[in-house]
Amino acid sequence: MTGQILNGNSMDDYPLTLTSIVDRAERFHANRGVISRRPSGDVNRTTYGEVAGRARRLAHGLAALGVRDGDPVATMLWNQSEHLELYFAVPAMGAVLHTLNPRLFPEELSYIVNDAQDNVIIVDESLLPVFETIRDSREFAHVVVVSHTGDIPAGMLDYESLVANNEPIEWPVLGEGRAAAMCYTSGTTGRPKGVVYSHRALVLHSLVVALPDQFAVSARDTILPVVPMFHANAWGLPYAAALAGAQLVLPGPQLDSESVLDLLAAEHVTMTAGVPTVWMGVLSSLDAEPDRWDLSALNRLIVGGAAVPRSMLEGFDRHELSIVQAWGMTETAPLGSVCRVPEDLDQASNSDRYNYRIRQGVASPLVDIRARDDEGNLIAWDDTAMGELEVRGPWVAASYHHGQGAASFTADGWFSTGDVVRIDPRGCIRICDRSKDLVKSGGEWISSVDLENQLVAHPDVAQAAVIAVPDDRWGERPLAVVSLHPDVDPSVDKLRDHLAQDFAKWQLPDRFEFVSEIPSTATGKVKKSELRKRFTTEP
Numbered sequence: 001m002t003g004q005i006l007n008g009n010s011m012d013d014y015p016l017t018l019t020s021i022v023d024r025a026e027r028f029h030a031n032r033g034v035i036s037r038r039p040s041g042d043v044n045r046t047t048y049g050e051v052a053g054r055a056r057r058l059a060h061g062l063a064a065l066g067v068r069d070g071d072p073v074a075t076m077l078w079n080q081s082e083h084l085e086l087y088f089a090v091p092a093m094g095a096v097l098h099t100l101n102p103r104l105f106p107e108e109l110s111y112i113v114n115d116a117q118d119n120v121i122i123v124d125e126s127l128l129p130v131f132e133t134i135r136d137s138r139e140f141a142h143v144v145v146v147s148h149t150g151d152i153p154a155g156m157l158d159y160e161s162l163v164a165n166n167e168p169i170e171w172p173v174l175g176e177g178r179a180a181a182m183c184y185t186s187g188t189t190g191r192p193k194g195v196v197y198s199h200r201a202l203v204l205h206s207l208v209v210a211l212p213d214q215f216a217v218s219a220r221d222t223i224l225p226v227v228p229m230f231h232a233n234a235w236g237l238p239y240a241a242a243l244a245g246a247q248l249v250l251p252g253p254q255l256d257s258e259s260v261l262d263l264l265a266a267e268h269v270t271m272t273a274g275v276p277t278v279w280m281g282v283l284s285s286l287d288a289e290p291d292r293w294d295l296s297a298l299n300r301l302i303v304g305g306a307a308v309p310r311s312m313l314e315g316f317d318r319h320e321l322s323i324v325q326a327w328g329m330t331e332t333a334p335l336g337s338v339c340r341v342p343e344d345l346d347q348a349s350n351s352d353r354y355n356y357r358i359r360q361g362v363a364s365p366l367v368d369i370r371a372r373d374d375e376g377n378l379i380a381w382d383d384t385a386m387g388e389l390e391v392r393g394p395w396v397a398a399s400y401h402h403g404q405g406a407a408s409f410t411a412d413g414w415f416s417t418g419d420v421v422r423i424d425p426r427g428c429i430r431i432c433d434r435s436k437d438l439v440k441s442g443g444e445w446i447s448s449v450d451l452e453n454q455l456v457a458h459p460d461v462a463q464a465a466v467i468a469v470p471d472d473r474w475g476e477r478p479l480a481v482v483s484l485h486p487d488v489d490p491s492v493d494k495l496r497d498h499l500a501q502d503f504a505k506w507q508l509p510d511r512f513e514f515v516s517e518i519p520s521t522a523t524g525k526v527k528k529s530e531l532r533k534r535f536t537t538e539p
C-alpha cells in the first residue's frame with residue numbers, strides 16, 4: 001500500500017459556465033443598477049434582477065424564432081442594457097453571441113455575417129442605416145429591432161415584443177467547453193477572422209479581470225465601459241461586473257469627451273475603460289475646464305487597445321486621475337497583461353515610474369508569455385532583445401473559426417500576436433513594433449496591405465507602401481509612400497479619390513509622399529523600417 005493520491009475526482013466536476021454568473025447576478029445582485037444612456041440622451045435605469053429576468057424571456061423568444069444550440073445570434077448594438085440582456089440570454093440558452101462592429105466597412109461586415117452564418121440579428125434602431133448597407137448580402141431569417149421610438153420597419157421584429165410576449169425559461173445545463181460567444185478580428189492580414197470563446201474561457205477570464213491587481217472589480221464599483229460591447233467582450237467588464245455585483249453604466253453611442261465626462265460625473269463612476277483616443281479628447285476637455293466635472297468617485301481608468309503615451313499618463317495625473325494600462329487582443333478575450341507599478345518602485349523617481357507605466361505590463365495570472373526573434377530563438381528577458389510576443393492560456397485562442405489563419409499558431413500551441421516586444425527581468429513587456437502590417441487608428445484597424453494593393457491598381461502608380469505614423473489624437477494614422485510611373489504628375493486628390501471607392505473615409509491616408517523609388521530589402525520586401533525612420537516624427 002502507498003499513500004499516493006493521484007485522483008482529484010473527489011471534488012465536484014462543476015462546469016464553469018456563464019450561467020453561474022447570470023444566476024449570481026439575478027440572485028445576489030438583483031437590486032444593483034444597470035444604467036443606459038439612450039441615443040436621445042435620456043437615461044434608462046434598470047437592475048441586474050430585471051436584466052436577468054428579461055434575459056429568460058428573451059431566450060424563450062429567440063428559441064421561438066428557431067435559435068437552437070450552437071446557433072450564432074448577431075448583435076449590432078451599442079453599450080446598452082439590451083446588449084447585456086443578450087450577453088446573458090444567448091450563451092445561457094446554449095447559443096453563441098456574435099457581436100458585430102458597426103464601424104467596419106460594409107464589405108467586411110458582409111463577409112463576417114456570411115462567414116459566421118448569422119441568421120438572426122438584433123439591431124439598435126440608430127444602427128439601421130449601417131444594417132441597410134449589408135442587408136442584401138445575407139438573407140437573415142429574422143431581423144429584430146431595439147426601437148426607442150416605437151417604429152419597427154416592415155419585415156422586422158420588435159425586440160420588446162420578443163421579451164414581453166414570452167414566459168421566462170429555466171437555463172439548460174451546459175458543458176463548460178461549449179461555445180458562448182464569438183467576435184471577429186480585423187487585426188490580422190487578410191480577411192477578418194472569427195474567435196470563438198468557450199464558457200470556461202469567459203468564466204476564468206471574468207474571475208481574473210476582477211482580481212485586485214488586474215482591474216479590481218468589486219461590488220462597491222460603478223463601471224462605465226467606454227470600450228464597446230461589440231469589441232472583445234468590452235474587455236470582459238460586463239461579465240466581471242455581473243459576477244462581482246458592480247453597477248454598470250452603459251454610455252450608448254455618444255462617446256464624445258463631454259458626454260463621457262457628464263456621465264462619469266452624474267453616475268459617480270469609480271472605474272472606466274477605453275482606448276487612448278477617447279481619453280485624449282477627455283483630457284483636453286478637462287484641461288480646458290478643470291472644475292466643470294466632479295470626478296471625485298473615479299479612482300481608475302483602464303486604458304488599452306493601443307499604446308498609452310507618457311503625456312497622457314502625466315496629463316491625467318495632473319487631474320489626480322490614475323490610468324492603468326492594459327494590453328490584450330480579440331484572440332485573448334482580451335485580457336493579456338496589466339501594468340501595475342510594483343511596490344519597489346513606490347519610492348522611485350517620477351521619471352522611473354512613468355518609464356514603467358508606459359509599458360504594457362506583466363502577463364495576467366494563468367497567461368503564459370514568451371517572445372522569439374527572427375531566427376525563432378526565445379529572447380532573454382533583459383529588456384534589450386526584441387522578439388515577437390507569443391501567448392497561451394485558458395482564454396487564448398488555439399485556432400480561428402473554420403481553421404483560418406493557422407500560421408498564427410505555433411506547432412507547440414502558442415498564439416503569435418504580431419506584436420514585437422522587449423521583456424524586462426520582471427516579465428513586464430514593452431511593445432516596440434508590430435510584425436503585422438496594419439495601422440491602428442482610434443482603436444480600429446486599417447490594413448496597409450489592402451491600401452497598397454489598391455494604390456498599385458491605379459494606372460499612375462508603380463509602387464506603394466503604407467506605414468503607420470504616430471498621431472496625437474488617433475494613436476496612429478496611415479501614410480502612403482508612392483512612386484509613380486515616369487512622366488506622370490503627382491496628384492494626391494486623384495489617389496485619394498481612387499482609394500475612396502473601396503475604403504471608408506477614416507481609413508484613407510492623411511499624407512501621401514512621392515518618392516522616385518521605394519527602398520527594398522535583399523529579399524525584395526519593402527523596407528518599411530527605413531520608410532518609418534524617414535517619414536515619422538514622434539508627436
Ligand code: AMP
Nearest residue numbers: 187304305306307326327328329330431
Ligand atoms: P484588437 O484585437 O483589435 O483588440 O487588437 C489587439 C492589438 O492592439 C494588439 O495585438 C496590439 O497590437 C494592440 N494593443 C492592444 N493593447 C495595446 C497597448 N496597451 N499598447 C500597445 N498596443 C496595444
